[in-house]
Amino acid sequence: MKQLKFKIISIGIGLLLSTFLGEMIARVYFFGGAAFSYSRTNSFGILDNSGLLKYSDSDDLKYELLPNLDTKYKLADFKTNAEGFRDRNHELNSNTTKIAILGDSFTMGTGVYEEDMYVPQTEKWLNQLDKEFNYEVFNFGVSGYGLTHYKTILERNALKYNPDLVVIGFCASNDHFRIGTDFFMDDFTIKPKKNVFWDSYLKKLLFMKLKPQEQKPVSYEAKHVTYIDEQFKILQDILTKNNSKGLIFYMDLVYDPARVAQIRLLAEKNKLHFVDVSEFFQDKNLFKYIVNELDPHPNGKANQIFAEKLSSYTLAHRNEIFKK
Secondary structure, three states, X not given: OHXXXXXXXXXXXXXXXHHHHHHHHHHHHHHHHHHHOHHHHOOOOOHHHOOOEEEOOOOOOOEEEOOOOXXXXXXXXXXXXXXXXXXXXXXXXXXXXXXXXXXXXXXXXXXXXXXXXXXXXXXHHHXXXXXXXXXXXXXXXXXXXXXXXXXXHHHHHHXXXXXXXXXXXXXXXXXXXXXXXXXXXXXXXXXXXXXXXXOOHHHHHHHHHHOOXXXXXXXXXXXXXXXXXHXXXXXXXXXXXXXXXXXXXXXXXXXXXXXXXXXXXXXXXXXXXXXXXXXXXXXOOHHHHEEEOXXXXXXXXXXXXXXXXXXXXXXXXXXXXXXX
């Protein structure tokens, strides 16, 4: 009887130790060195329970980022300025060549350290390579926003700085969705901040490996093309009145020449510049360019590619873009 109890206890202890070891391995697999940081691992929640949001006073926006944050999100340090954007504070009347970038989580830099985000990297590259101009690049990206939200942010936040160029960080996998038709935000609620440190990442890893989910290819139906065309026209009309140029920055880690051609055509039709960064990632190992398998947002390495592509195009077309 005593031997049986001993065996049961030994097996139980062995299972506990194995589970604990498996959990540690899973965390290191997903988070690397950050697996041993409580604050960073605990920052890996989803947006609505991240503690980063407030309800918006605007009828056109459901939520906004809280201003003056100094915290962590998706492992990375996360700070916002007085307006609630992941950027430094800017002067209204600075004597610079201004580039305002609007977008969603790709532009906000989900899971990416501030210095590695493509927006500040673009500013750095431009000022290093072009000594004639003093470039100032603004980040107006907020995770979960779409084309109609970009219009609101453009009119409410960006235009007061009189940008010379407005870049739309077009997220090719979801910016074709029509808010209120393809998805609804009426029932969106900001939830209390959740402690995710105690989540089982071993369970997530096993589920991911044993039941892999196939990603359905994104395609634009005629209704989506019409919607994008309408939104591009609205944005261009606003920019024309402000004497600003516009650029569609097509962002995806999956290269689809048919979709690229569709958006390029719509951009050119509406007299907007167009840059595609997705072609770079064709035939590449995408795991090298994402935050991790739990969150396939572009990582710092991908953001560097974004910045190189955007700054190269801007410099190559500098006289056309910034002529008054």
